[in-house]
Amino acid sequence: MTRFDITPLARAVLAVKDLIRRAACEVHGAHAVEVPVDGLRALTRTELDDPLAGIRAAVLARYAASAEIRAYAEQARGVGRAWDEIAKALGLDQTQFDDPRAELAFRLVAENRPLPFRESFERLDAWWRCGSCGQRIRDHDPFEANPADNEIGHAATCRRHAAEVAASRLWEEAR
Ligand SMILES: [Zn+2]
Incomplete structure (x- = not known):
């Protein structure tokens, strides 16, 4: 699939991601690098040499997006749109919530409060590929002292994991 036969929605998502990557480079000093895509020869994906710069740029984009949501919601109210319509535009699905979604939209936009997601929607771990051993890692509960208990x-x-486990043992012994 090339960039030319994807949907307008997917293209818009790519454009936003491109902007975030560019901000990470221009504002936070990262560099874009091409990395091979798993299992697909001759296909690469653009990543940043500094993922933390990517986080900073994405947070910036989130603030900008929140400000735009608020501004457009206020404009919508100005032209007579109901909070329920704004909720729909926000993508709030009434079946997921106990409270009326119009109320949730108001809280989200005007009061900046998070949505009361039900517990089943929460994801409690992160997944990433280890740069040392190449395996897919399930990462949970970083408050556990021993990395052997929170990275599966x-x-x-794996050298990285062995080093982390050894370091945490030393730290435990020094206490
Ligand atoms: Zn590893």
């Missing part, structure tokens, strides 16, 4: 999936020979 490293290869038995």
